[in-house]
Structures are given as structure tokens and as C-alpha cells.
Amino acid sequence: MVKERKYLVDTTLRDGEQAPGVVFFQPDKLEIAAKLDALGIEELEIGTPAMGDEEVADMQAIVAMKRGFISIAWCRAMKYDIDMAEKSGVDAVNISFPVSHLHLMAMDKSPAWVLDSMDYLLPYALNKFDRVYIGAQDASRAEYPFLQSFVEKAFNLGAERVRIADTVGVMNPVMVSELFGSLRETFPSGDFEFHPHNDLGMATANAITALMSGANSISGTVNGLGERAGNAAIEEVVMGMNQALIPSGPYNFSVISELSQLVAERSNIQLHPSKPIVGENAFSHETGIHTRCILKNKLTYQPFDESVVGKKQNRIVFGKHSGKASVESFFKDRGIILNSIQLMMIMRGIRDIAMSTRTILSDNHVMNVYHNLFT
Structure with a gap:
């Protein structure tokens, strides 16, 4: 049977x-x-x-x-x-x-x-x-x-x-x-x-x-x-x-x-970052329109919540395509409220670094952009 x-x-x-x-x-x-x-x-x-x-x-x-x-x-x-x-x-x-x-x-x-x-x-x-x-x-x-x-x-x-x-x-x-x-x-x-x-x-x-x-x-x-x-x-x-x-x-x-x-x-064979389900980037988001929606509902740009497969959280990363929502949320989580001018200046700084280094910015990099501009 x-x-x-x-x-x-x-x-x-x-x-x-x-x-x-x-x-x-x-x-x-x-x-x-x-x-x-x-x-x-x-x-x-x-x-x-x-x-x-x-x-x-x-x-x-x-x-x-x-x-x-x-x-x-x-x-x-x-x-x-x-x-x-x-x-x-x-x-x-x-x-x-x-x-x-x-x-x-x-x-x-x-x-x-x-x-x-x-x-x-x-x-x-x-x-x-x-x-x-x-x-x-x-x-x-x-x-x-x-x-x-x-x-x-x-x-x-x-x-x-x-x-x-x-x-x-x-x-x-x-x-x-x-x-x-x-x-x-x-x-x-x-x-x-x-x-x-x-x-x-x-x-x-x-x-x-x-x-x-x-x-x-x-x-x-x-x-x-x-x-x-x-x-x-x-x-x-x-x-x-x-x-x-x-x-x-x-x-x-x-x-x-x-x-x-x-x-x-x-x-001793490491995963490609974009490997489906388990790669480092499988639940990572950079693009502005994506991150704005992800902050409201993860399923807008994910097939399922990352916790289903044992990942602790999705990643909103910062690079050339980062948008206002992700940058604003990042600083708000750290108790820093940005006005519109500060927000645009930080975004410009993030993009300049991303374009010159061709890499994702770490949280420390993003904070350094803020400190270099305003402290």
C-alpha cells in the first residue's frame, strides 16, 4: 500500500x-x-x-x-x-x-x-x-x-x-x-x-x-x-x-x-551567505522599501518567520540601498530620536561608506557615522 x-x-x-x-x-x-x-x-x-x-x-x-x-x-x-x-x-x-x-x-x-x-x-x-x-x-x-x-x-x-x-x-x-x-x-x-x-x-x-x-x-x-x-x-x-x-x-x-x-x-565547508533557509542573508534586508514593510510585518518579504528554523532574528542591514525607516528604527531602538535633516545626513554617510567599501556596515559603523556628524 x-x-x-x-x-x-x-x-x-x-x-x-x-x-x-x-x-x-x-x-x-x-x-x-x-x-x-x-x-x-x-x-x-x-x-x-x-x-x-x-x-x-x-x-x-x-x-x-x-x-x-x-x-x-x-x-x-x-x-x-x-x-x-x-x-x-x-x-x-x-x-x-x-x-x-x-x-x-x-x-x-x-x-x-x-x-x-x-x-x-x-x-x-x-x-x-x-x-x-x-x-x-x-x-x-x-x-x-x-x-x-x-x-x-x-x-x-x-x-x-x-x-x-x-x-x-x-x-x-x-x-x-x-x-x-x-x-x-x-x-x-x-x-x-x-x-x-x-x-x-x-x-x-x-x-x-x-x-x-x-x-x-x-x-x-x-x-x-x-x-x-x-x-x-x-x-x-x-x-x-x-x-x-x-x-x-x-x-x-x-x-x-x-x-x-x-x-x-x-x-569544513561553510555556507554561502545567500544559501536558502540557513544562509546568513536568508533573512537579511537592506533595501528601503523592504525594510519599511518588514518592520510592520515580516511576511511581506519573507516566506516565514526566521524563528521557525531556529534563527534568533532577521537582520536589517545597512548599505547603499538603506531607507529612512530602517535607519530611524535603528537609532530609535537606541534611544536616539533623529530629525529629518539628521536622518538624511546619516543616510548619505551610510551610502558613501557602503559604496566606497562595497560591504555591509556593522552596527558600530552606523553609530560612528552618527558620532562623526553630531558629536
Whole structure:
């Protein structure tokens, strides 16, 4: 039966760690997993056990946390990987198969090899795990008749879920809608996960479209961390689900900012200031008309109050485009009432500094403009 509520699968500790130069040590992984659990993410893909005993030990430590999430191991289509996954103690395995002609050629495999391998690997995995998921790697570039045969066989052999991967991020929302519409029509009771990448900057849009077109779940990473341009950003997807009124689990949005900062610190990949939801400028306002309205009602130029995602307050910043309302409010909050001439002089001073330095002015800079003019 198709799940009525949509859900999320986080793969920060697997796909996210595959970003160039990123290394998570066990304490990092435990802290990130705990924060994802606090957010309410239903499933965590926590590693690739075939990497060896150290990876398995990290996975065992995460499993031992005994939190609310389902733990998943990512496996190649090999018995060895499934055996190592069993050793890690996870709840489920995701067995990945190449399904596009391009990937099959690169791996010296054939469509027949894929289907034949499923015949013995799925029963083998089902003897060890109650939950077995099957991944269709590079599904977005696969021939649809073969993809359909792959999905049909996976479900017939007992796979609980099929992951449809846009491995190099080449899809757009129209393509996503058409693909999941076709899959849902053919497999009305099938459980489908969508795994989008962000190579063309469409991962979040594709994720939301997939959920609205028949996918049951999305897998992504915190901050969109991952190979090349990364994965779908979990924080963007979860808030996109909320804004699009997609039925989902009860997520604790207030931990999002802390989670994002934690992953940025542990991965040593800092956030772009304009990163949606969690960037420093995501709730910052400079332009006069914007700040005037924001001071009356935040929702005039914000999709939601910043406190929803755990940010303490929005920022009214000062620069070339600052207007009267923000400058007047700034000084009024500090017990300084300005007349119209003073206000215009300070605005001119702020703009001169902003244009010469090409930066946002700090509160101290703004106060220095006042003191230099009037004290």
C-alpha cells in the first residue's frame, strides 16, 4: 500500500561525506545523527560498510544510539557488501544497481547481468534484513522499458522500496513529473524514493515535484553536501514540503539552523551567505522599501518567520540601498530620536561608506557615522 504521508531519507553520513575533502569522524557522525533525529528525519543512510572495519565500527556506534530513525547501509550489488552491512547492525540495506546504458558500459555490465543479479542478491539480503531497498543508479538516463522491468522485478522479489536516482542531476521538474507519473501509473502501490543531485541547480525543485507526482520519499543531505554540486538540501526540501502543504511527518523545524551549522563546521565547508533557509542573508534586508514593510510585518518579504528554523532574528542591514525607516528604527531602538535633516545626513554617510567599501556596515559603523556628524 502506498504511504499517504511523505517522508525523508538523509544521506549526509554516506553521500554527503563523499564530497571532496570531507571526513566525518565518529564523534561528528554521532552528533549529526542525533541532530537529524531531533529534526525528525525518518531514515538515515549512515555509511558504506564495504569501506572496511572502521566504517563498520562507526555505523555500529550510530545504531547503538537507539534513536527513532531507521538506519540504512549503502551497498554495491555484491554479497560481500550485504555481509558487511549485516555486521554493522543496520536496520536496512540499499543495494545499488547501474541501470543506464552509459553506466552499464562503464562497469562492463549488461542489462541481463542486472536482472540476473537481482534474482540471487535480493533473496540473500532478505534472509538478513527485514527491509531491503533497491537503487536504480542513473535512472534518469536509463531507457524507460528497462527501468520498468528493473522496478517490476525488484518489487516482485520483495524489495520494499526502489530508489530512482538522478545521479548527475540532469532532470528538470517537467521530466521528474512525467517519470513519476508513469511509474505511479504502472506501479500504483509501489514505494518510490527519489535521489536528486544538484548539478544544474534543480535538486530542490525536482524533489518537491517528485513528491507531488508520485514519489513517497526524498533522499538528500544537510546543506546539499555531496559530490560535485551536491545533493538535494534536506533543510530546503523539508521547508519546501511545509510550504507546498505536502503531508509529512511532524518535523521539528527549530533545529534546522543548528543542524546546518554543525554540518558546515564538521565538513569544513561553510555556507554561502545567500544559501536558502540557513544562509546568513536568508533573512537579511537592506533595501528601503523592504525594510519599511518588514518592520510592520515580516511576511511581506519573507516566506516565514526566521524563528521557525531556529534563527534568533532577521537582520536589517545597512548599505547603499538603506531607507529612512530602517535607519530611524535603528537609532530609535537606541534611544536616539533623529530629525529629518539628521536622518538624511546619516543616510548619505551610510551610502558613501557602503559604496566606497562595497560591504555591509556593522552596527558600530552606523553609530560612528552618527558620532562623526553630531558629536
